[in-house]
Amino acid sequence: MKAYSRELLKGTADTLVLSTFVQGEMYGYQVVKEIERRSDGFFQLKEGTLYPILHRLEGQGLLQARWETTPNGLERRYYALTDAGREALRDRLSEWAGFAKAVGRVTAGLA
Amino acid sequence: MAEDPITTVARQLRLRPGCRDQVIRELHSHIQASRHDLELAGRTPEDAARESVRRFGDPAEVAELLTAVHRRRLPRVQSLMAALVALMALTAWLGTSHTFASSAREQHHSRSRQASVCHLPVSQRLLDAMRPRYEQHERRATDC
Numbered sequence: 001m002k003a004y005s006r007e008l009l010k011g012t013a014d015t016l017v018l019s020t021f022v023q024g025e026m027y028g029y030q031v032v033k034e035i036e037r038r039s040d041g042f043f044q045l046k047e048g049t050l051y052p053i054l055h056r057l058e059g060q061g062l063l064q065a066r067w068e069t070t071p072n073g074l075e076r077r078y079y080a081l082t083d084a085g086r087e088a089l090r091d092r093l094s095e096w097a098g099f100a101k102a103v104g105r106v107t108a109g110l111a
Numbered sequence: 112m113a114e115d116p117i118t119t120v121a122r123q124l125r126l127r128p129g130c131r132d133q134v135i136r137e138l139h140s141h142i143q144a145s146r147h148d149l150e151l152a153g154r155t156p157e158d159a160a161r162e163s164v165r166r167f168g169d170p171a172e173v174a175e176l177l178t179a180v181h182r183r184r185l186p187r188v189q190s191l192m193a194a195l196v197a198l199m200a201l202t203a204w205l206g207t208s209h210t211f212a213s214s215a216r217e218q219h220h221s222r223s224r225q226a227s228v229c230h231l232p233v234s235q236r237l238l239d240a241m242r243p244r245y246e247q248h249e250r251r252a253t254d255c
Binding site: 056 | 177183
């Protein structure tokens with residue numbers, strides 16, 4: 001990922017992470033893979049840096065977490081959107097759509 | 112064999128033991144899932160271990176970010192508790208000084224002495240009212 005993309009990612013990482021939980025709960029590794037899959041490999045996060053984001057969103061009450069042990073004994077910490085998280089995501093997506101549209105109007109035909 | 116980045120994170124995390132253990136468990140689980148996935152994709156165990164470490168990123172940075180996130184959760188509650196303790200100390204001091212003043216004057220000023228001593232239960236009630244909220248935050252900070 002190029003430097004400018006990394007800068008853009010900083011401002012949108014929370015929204016990208018919150019978006020992955022719309023379909024249901026997931027654990028950290030699944031979130032990384034889901035973001036890679038949906039972006040066709042464009043976003044390849046340093047995986048460890050996802051956890052500070054997840055924990056911050058949990059601390060803000062936007063995500064809730066629970067532990068589960070798989071049948072083969074592996075532990076997973078699953079995250080899910082809270083009601084506040086859904087509302088925050090709706091607000092952010094609406095703001096992002098307005099922002100992207102405005103950038104598109106300014107830069108139309110230049111790229 | 113590649114070094115497990117979780118060892119580095121564990122060494123550098125500055126959190127309460129309960130919280131720290133939970134964070135380590137989660138990161139350990141991540142590395143396990145990553146290795147497992149890579150092995151399923153055909154990598155050798157050694158190669159999968161090396162690649163999962165590379166994909167994890169800089170463990171020192173992760174430890175620093177996690178420490179910052181978890182430490183940020185408490186200060187507001189701690190400040191509130193400090194303010195309440197200060198309030199209690201102040202009301203206790205006011206009560207004492209009123210008491211001394213009253214004693215130095217006359218016994219018939221006992222009514223004002225009683226009024227000043229009444230400040231104490233007010234601050235105590237405030238503290239009691241805040242306790243469930245404080246304990247809830249404490250639990251969250253310990254359990255992450």
